[in-house]
Amino acid sequence: MTDISMNKSAPVAKGRQIPDRLTSGWKRGLKSWEALLLVVAVAIFIFNSFASPYFLDPWSLSDASFNFTEKAMIAFAMALLIIAGDIDLSVASIMALVSTVMGVAMGLGASTPVLVFLGLGTGLLCGAFNGVLVAGMGLPSIVVTIGTMSLFRGISYIVLGDGAFTGYPADFAFFGQGYVWWVITFELVLFALFAVLFGLLLHGTSFGRMVYAIGNNATAARFSGIRVNRVRFILFLLTGVMSAIAAICLTSRLGSTRPSIAQGFELEVVTMVVLGGVSILGGSGSIPGVVLAALIMGLLTFGLGLLNVPGIVMSIIIGALLIGVIALPRLWKMVRR
Amino acid sequence: MQADTSAAGGTPVLRLSGITKSFPGVRALNGVGLELFPGQVTALIGENGAGKSTIVKILTGIYQPDEGVIQVNGRETRFPTAQAAGEAGVTAIHQETVLFDELTVAENIFIGHAPRGRFGLIDTRRMENEARRLLASIGADLDPRQRLRELGIASKHLVAIARALSIDAQVVIMDEPTAALSHKEIHELYELVEKLKAQGKAILFISHKFDEIFRIADRWTVFRDGQYVGAGLMSEVDEARLVQLMVGREVDQIYPKRHAEIGAPVLTVAGYSHPTEFDDIGFTLHRGEILGFYGLVGAGRSEVMQALFGITRPSKGACRVDGQVMVLRSTAEAVNAGIVYVPEDRGRQGAVKGLPIFQNVTLPSLNRTSRSGFLRLAEEFAMARDYTQRLDLRAASLDQDIGLLSGGNQQKVVIAKWLATKPRIIILDEPTKGIDIGSKAAVHDFMSELAAEGLAVIMVSSEIPEVLGMSDRVIVMREGRIAAEFTGDQMTPENLVRAAAGIEGAAA
């Protein structure tokens, strides 16, 4: 366990030895938020498979994955941003602007690689714009991104009015409609890939550690030699890029761009992140939690859809779930006291 | 136990007895008592964690005691809310926390009990007139209609005191009222306390400064670890006795200054200036040296140190480390240059509460405990173990949240964090402020050890015994400038105080 290179320089110990951990990680895992989410997800899965004979069909499950993959990709980046104590409400508007830029480029005859390149570039620019305002100028992220939310989508409206772009190149359809293998869609692969990448970034790297430190106490983080504003800026860039990737997938899946594309996604993404156990006040949360929250929201929407429950009722349930999962543990504590 | 004090001063206006208060896992107060007498100042003395702030919260209706009796003028009562405490005539003046920047002076004085006019609306005119009268009664020349955010700290204090008078308080609690005040303001506060005494108020005065307590208090009460230790008249006690009661043992060697070989210059600062904070700061720091920075609160010492740590940037001047000019644009660059800073404001700038101890320790050293950006937990724990053990940290485990530790132990973690970066220069800003005596000794001991190992240490402190006891050399700052420098025999309390206050004849 002890590293030799550390001991060489280590000073003479004179105090008492403090144990590394008191409870094992395994024990804590059992009591964690993620464990609770996993139970909920499994319960929904079992319930659904009894409630509808169509649920367990691989093709319909694969189809159902579209209702969370795009949002979840943004949610991964948003989770980091919220853990660091910021928020980006402009993600859905970034998607609209990315989609619009791609639509304009398509009109000028751009090929699929050029479209993707432009889309990613737009997302990066939007993220950088938010980042400069928040990390650079020190403005509060919630109001800045309410402003850019209007601005970015507003540009789409100026360009498109009540029109739409259609007729994307045939090979562009792959991102939102293509299958990699059997029932596994390209989007599902992206979802899994980004889940792993963001999980590693947040939980396995020093960058992730800095994100937690900033979220818990940004001033102390700065006084610990961390370049706080650089980290925050990077997080806005990441969120912009992930929004662009989600926009590419969604545009490809729909095959068209309207200025109202992805309207309201930002709130669903934030819901997913909070449901996943990320504290809206910053400082705590995990990527596995967000993955589970995405699965829960996806399974719920799909299962209720099979039961012919209308979309808006599902949104009630999601809203109640959001409040309920946070309220119940607190209520329980109050009752026990 | 001490003699029953009530015999020697009439009947107490407020009397607490057998007060017990527990929180999950901690018994903050265990059957303590406290008596306050009209027209007298009672000093409440105790280390951090002794239960002082808990008793204040009980007195002001924020906490409810689990057991015990509160009596006001001999009648048993309860303070279920802050409002109830106010109505019973108990009010507290806190360190700049009880006021509202966006409200006016008059509104701050009367919030919660504003005079009402027609339809139950606030009678602004009457409120402002009464505020003017109250402010005049304490000799404060403030406009009741001014927004509080336009005032300085000392004026805010006056507003808080006017507020205490406005509810016709019988009992005024002053919780470290001088902590943020300048020398002159402190004296004005003392005069105010005298006025309050003359008006027959009972005053509970909480302070860590012994000179202050001996100057202002009539009575003392000591708590230790949530227990009542004793009480009595100030005239019948001396400092040594109070310290002994506070810590429960004789404190002999408080300043364990060791001899260290003073070596070559490490840090040379020349002509450091800032538009508003400091001007023409220049000094040299050597290996193995502890350089003390003394001055009044607000003399610009912390500001100079934060500029050296890359928090703010000087407008002029140069800083050399080992003769090499350094431009410090961020804390990260300062750390790379071997300069680290243990801040005064531990809660806000030092400890990252919410993160476990080991992660606090490794935070600035992540590039050493990780490989190409990926964390190595084993190395992190090893690093945290080594340095926390060296500082004699008391904690249940290394993955315990730092926020659960006492102030002194948090300070040890912050120091451990910086030692792990293997610095050349360590700046400690009020390193023992607000920590218990046990931890204080550990920090002092450790500072000596560091200097003996060849580190260059800067210690900013406002406590004269600490500065004199620990430093090889003392620089005194006043109003953003270096006022004097003392070594050897010249390092006397008188010289330091004169230089800091700008009194003529402070020969250096």
Next chain:
Amino acid sequence: MSAFLKSREAILALAILVLLAVVASRFPGFVRPGSLANVLTDTSPLIILALGQMVVILTKCIDLSMAATLALCGMVAGLLNMAGLPLPLILLAVVVLGAVLGAINGLLVWKLGIPSIVVTLGTMTIYRGTIFLLTKGQWINAHQMSDGFKAFPRAVFLGLPVMAWIMIAIVIAAWVLVNRTPLGRAFYAVGGNPHAAVYTGISVGKTQFWAFTLSGALAGLVGYLWVARYAVAYVDIASGFELDIVAACVIGGIAIAGGAGSVAGAVMGAIFLGIVKNALPVAGISPFAQMAISGTAILIAIAFNARGQGPKGRIILKQAEHKSPEARA
């Protein structure tokens, strides 16, 4: 007076006048009294809602459920009208229902300590979903509403429609509430320094609860006005309007961190957005540009309000004291 000229409100008033002057220079018709009165009437719902949002933001919270509350109460007003209830009772019912919906938000924030953004994000979908449960997604159209129900907000009284008078009454009431009542002052205290508020006997949670209840009641009232004025009620009315309300507050200089802001600011922030919205068609600019313009206005307003709020260095040097504006003041 000189203090007033330096205030956020004065600058905003100036911005509004400049905006009007620019529009007037090309389209003088826009600044005719009748036309301005129309703008004011048209903006009344936003003004009322911005006042509700303001008290919530003052207490360090945010209410994202206002538009959903509005829609639900508007639908209930329509349903009650179809059931033949007289108008005064309908008005009472929507205000009470709005207050109850707001109180639910407030209770969750107060008693359970859930951050307001999470609470109202959840209740926003729940409240809107409830409309669907009530109606199975059906619309209430103009011909299903009684004439009195539709006519009331538009009825002209002393030269202005009732809707504008209601707005004016609420602005005055809000000013009195915020400036002259203990609760109003508590909104500022709780947002400005929650820790200290406790010590002065003010309950932070309870104050927030009342702020939410108030914003809910105002949203409920606007629900009726909205449905009656546009003579239609369906699930998605005022969808996305919650962000316009926040935008009006931000432009009006209400500090998102709580504790600072004024009734005049919120009103002017809403009027600014109202003028932009009404001037665009007059100026021949596509109405689709409105969103981008209000977004830009929000960003400018935030940057402007943040000016000089950043961490200032202490003023220690004697010579610096003379230069600093603070020392002069």
